[in-house]
Amino acid sequence: MRKILLLLLCTAAVGLSSCKKEVIVDPGLPNETIETIIAPSAWVSTNGGETLTTTISFPELDASTFLNDGLIVALYPDNSVAEYRGMPFTYNGLAYSYTARRGSITVDIETSGDNNLIPTRPVVPIGLRVTIVTSTLRN
Numbered sequence: 705m706r707k708i709l710l711l712l713l714c715t716a717a718v719g720l721s722s723c724k725k726e727v728i729v730d731p732g733l734p735n736e737t738i739e740t741i742i743a744p745s746a747w748v749s750t751n752g753g754e755t756l757t758t759t760i761s762f763p764e765l766d767a768s769t770f771l772n773d774g775l776i777v778a779l780y781p782d783n784s785v786a787e788y789r790g791m792p793f794t795y796n797g798l799a800y801s802y803t804a805r806r807g808s809i810t811v812d813i814e815t816s817g818d819n820n821l822i823p824t825r826p827v828v829p830i831g832l833r834v835t836i837v838t839s840t841l842r843n
């Protein structure tokens with residue numbers, strides 16, 4: 705009797721654990737990646753020199769996109785290294801972050817706590833990559 709009960713429990717456990725999660729992607733909701741360049745002259749020093757900031761116009765961030773979709777924002781901080789870094793991140797002792805608003809993205813470069821390290825304006829253009837992940841808001 706115990707063997708039969710054990711066999712039934714094992715069968716039920718295997719049957720229930722074999723459920724598969726499916727992710728359905730709606731081809732009508734495409735993602736979009738936008739790349740732009742931030743010129744060295746676009747950076748403005750604020751906060752007593754502890755922060756460099758720039759605001760980039762992004763008309764793609766309209767009201768609907770801002771409310772419903774997700775953003776992945778990455779920066780190309782060093783032209784000698786072929787890689788984008790997802791923000792926020794720390795690089796060479798400086799903290800990189802962004803703020804998204806309707807119609808624009810503001811990028812900040814700040815000291816990461818070392819008071820002797822003051823951010824200096826980049827001397828080369830910096831690449832910015834924004835991926836808009838299309839989604840729908842559920843309440």
